[in-house]
Amino acid sequence: MLEHETLLDLGQEWRELAACSGRYDDLFFPINEAEKSAVRAAKAVCQTCPVQTDCLSYALETGQADGVWGGLTSRERRVERRQRQARIRRAS
Ligand code: SF4
Numbered sequence: 001m002l003e004h005e006t007l008l009d010l011g012q013e014w015r016e017l018a019a020c021s022g023r024y025d026d027l028f029f030p031i032n033e034a035e036k037s038a039v040r041a042a043k044a045v046c047q048t049c050p051v052q053t054d055c056l057s058y059a060l061e062t063g064q065a066d067g068v069w070g071g072l073t074s075r076e077r078r079v080e081r082r083q084r085q086a087r088i089r090r091a092s
Contacts, residue, residue: 012058019049029067039073046071060084 015021020028020042027045030038046052046068056070060081066074 014051014054014058017049017051018055019045019051028069033073033075039068042068043071056080 023045027038028042030042033039046055049055049071052070056072056077058064059069059072059077064074064077069077072080
């Protein structure tokens with residue numbers, strides 16, 4: 001875990017409130033995302049997380065390729081990223 005000042009410097013103070021704090025394990029980074037029970041368990045934690053929106057934004061902005069972030073798997077984030085980009089293009 002990064003020191004508090006480092007998190008603030010990075011704009012990642014939301015991590016301090018993460019429901020998964022300290023759980024960088026098979027639950028959030030299953031070897032096979034097709035392993036539905038692990039993904040479901042991780043998503044259940046995300047549903048209780050007070051910083052889910054911040055977490056998902058961070059994962060999308062930084063292109064996190066693996067694991068469950070903000071309640072979405074890597075595949076779901078790719079879809080979400082494409083949908084957000086399409087909305088931005090339509091709005092401009
Ligand atoms: S949304 Fe999920 S992955 Fe993100 S910080 Fe919260 S519990 Fe962790």
